[in-house]
């Protein structure tokens with residue numbers, strides 16, 4: 519077991535070759551003064567995702583990077599689970615886009631399969647993100663996050679990545695593809711629940727493993743009584 523007070527150093531390897539995910543994780547770490555270095559920038563190989571759960575795949579990616587770099591590594595394994603498709607594509611979400619990362623094709627496949635199954639609307643789905651933090655000297659810690667919503671076709675919006683344009687989170691009229699990155703994965707300063715699955719996993723991770731984010735009062739350049 520890692521002692522609860524164990525904190526991340528000033529930089530952490532982010533074990534992903536997906537630029538969209540790296541960008542989101544970098545934005546999440548930056549306010550905590552932690553630099554995110556992508557695995558691709560370090561020339562680290564991308565291990566094959568041989569696990570059959572999000573947890574197993576997140577852990578194997580983080581552990582491979584931590585071992586290769588000799589530094590703590592953070593990995594996210596995530597995907598979208600469509601309830602009427604028995605949770606598919608789930609851990610195969612990236613693979614449904616084919617080698618060329620064609621998410622227009624992957625979203626069209628989701629719609630085709632829902633129509634073929636005669637699934638009644640609303641088409642419920644959830645995004646899952648499991649963050650794994652691997653320390654080079656062990657152990658690996660797991661932080662899960664989830665957001666529920668329904669699917670809309672045709673896809674809407676051009677923001678974000680992957681399946682964002684078809685996912686409308688509960689309580690919102692717009693899809694993730696129509697939201698700014700701040701709306702999708704911003705961490706509310708008042709401690710309330712973030713929106714995206716990755717931001718929710720990150721909130722748990724940050725609470726346990728990062729210094730508190732600096733408050734706006736402390737980051738103002740002047741005029742604050744704390745200065």
Ligand code: IMP
Nearest residue numbers: 594595596597598611612679680681682
């Ligand atoms: P992996 O975790 O690298 O295996 O890939 C997860 C895949 O799930 C991504 O390539 C996307 O297709 C999808 N995915 C995960 N998180 C998101 C998200 O926040 N928005 C849209 N698609 C996502």
